[in-house]
Amino acid sequence: MRQALARRDIGAVFHLAHREAGISFNKLAEATGIRAERVSQLTKGDGAVTSLPVLERISDGLRIPGADLGLAVRLWEAPEPPDRQEQDGDDPMKRRDVLRGALAAGLAGPGLAALTTTRHDIDTALAAGHGDVEFWESTAERYGYGYNGRPPATVLTDIVEDFTELNTLLSQPQTAKGRSALCYVTGQMAGMAAIVLHDLGQHREAHRWFGTAARAAEQSGDALLHAWVLGREAMVPLNYGAPEAAAQLAERARHIAGDRPSAPAALATAVAARANAVAGHRAKALDAVAAAETLTGRLGALQQADTWFGYPMQKHHVHMSQALTWLGETDRAYATQQEALKLTRTPSLMTRALIAIDTASCRARDGEHAEAVRVALEAYSDLPTSYRTGLTRSRVEALCQALPASAPGLDALSDVLAQAA
Incomplete structure (x- = not known):
């Protein structure tokens, strides 16, 4: 244990405390203010603690x-009265005299210990937060893979809980580089929380979280992250009845992303196509569809990663599906819907439902009202209760409003919507 402490190998310290002393990860987490999940990861050698x-x-x-961790004497272990502690600790001349005396005794014993402590403090200051930033970068990457079959509310709870510890780190002094990296991760995490809130139908709260994400992205200095946040935010007004506002946000995101092919640029352009199509700006929508197709065709493998931060072809086809549906280009819409389903062996519940609802909307535009109701009813009814809110619900409601009141089966679809309310 002393060797692990001397190396500041907190993972080994936790491992020994857990294995030899039988202290649970939850107890270690409670005592240290570190999440139990991270305590477990540290014991396995995943990451390090360098923040002073x-x-x-x-x-x-x-x-x-x-002293065992190369730190100053802690208040709870100091035998001196508190007033003397404060006097000695705050007096630079006193500290200088102590160091001079230790070194005068030779570079062994107290002298070497004093040098080692000073060097440890400098190393800690230089690397402050580095291990923590790496941990949060890996955490954001893990969340970026989406729901993975978990209900949106569960994912949101996990993200928000993680913000408690991330907020503590943000409030601590950081180097300029460390601060920028933390702001980048904060922008990612806040953006993902906003995405889930949007999917749950909490569009007002989603806007607030996107605002936080945008501020963090600006402070990080990363233009593409800022563009990604605005592109994702544009989908909130788009899906909840304000296509003009969505188009403005999407165009702003396109401007920030610039002309070079990137996932944020492709996303913003596709959202602009959808927003203009819904708003009835046919020429603008068709131009944006063409631009999105061009950008997507020039993306590299990394930019097409199937995550919330990437722009995979399946996601592209989902966006094009809705844009083309609203434009009345039903043949092209059907084709892109089929492509979206082919590209992933097991599409997510949300993706599969949204594609089916787009198919139903195409059927409705082609006058096949009974088939439109059948497809939408089957897709919505197959969803778990936790998924029948927000985005999927708003899409089905829009379809019901577009169908004539005499459409066969419309009452059944309306009843399912009422039950899910």
Whole structure:
């Protein structure tokens, strides 16, 4: 244990505390203020703790003497009265005299210990937050793969809980590079929380979280992240009845992303196509459809990653499906819907339902009202209750409003919507 403490190998410390002393991960988490999940990851050698405030929190929470971690004497272990502690600790001349005396005794024993402590403090300051930033980057990447079969509310709960610890890190002093990296991760995490809120139908709260994500993205200095946030935000007014506002946001995102092919640029252009189509601006919508096709065809493999941050071909076909449906280009819409389903062996529940609802909308535009109701009813009824809110519900409601009141089966579809309310 002393060797692990001397190396500041907190993963090994947690591992020994868990294995030898039988302290649970939850107890370690409670004592140190680190999430139980991360405690478990650290014990497996995944990541490291280099932040000085976190090391101090671990020292205090587990009652590890400060010297064992190369820290100053902790208040709870100092025998002197508090007033003398403060006087000695805050007096630079006193600290200088102590160091001079230790070094005068030779570069062994106290002298070497004093040098080692000073060097550790410098190394810690230089690397402050580095391990934490790497952890949060991997956390954001993990969330970026989407729902993976989990209900949106569950994913949202996990993201928001993680923000508690991330917020603590943001409030601590950082290097300029570290601060930029933390702002980037914050923008990603806030953006993903907003995406889930949008899917759950909480569009007002989604706007607020997108606002936070945009501020973080601006502070990170990364234009593509900023464009991604605005492109995703544009889908909120688009899906909840304000296509003109959506088009403005999407165009702003396109401007920030620039002309070079990128996932944010392709996303913003596709959303602009959808928004203009819904708003009735046919020429603008067709131009944006063509531009989105061109951009998507020039994306590299990394930009086409099947994550919330990438722009895979399946996602592209889903966007084009709705744009072409609203434009009345039903033949092209049917083709892109089939392509979307082919590109993934197991499309997500949300994706499969939205494609089916687009197919139903195409049927309605072609005058096949009974078939439109049948397809929509089957797709919506097959969804788990937790998925019958927000985006899927709003799409089905829009279809019901577009169909004539005499459409066969419309009452049944309306009843299912009422039951899910």
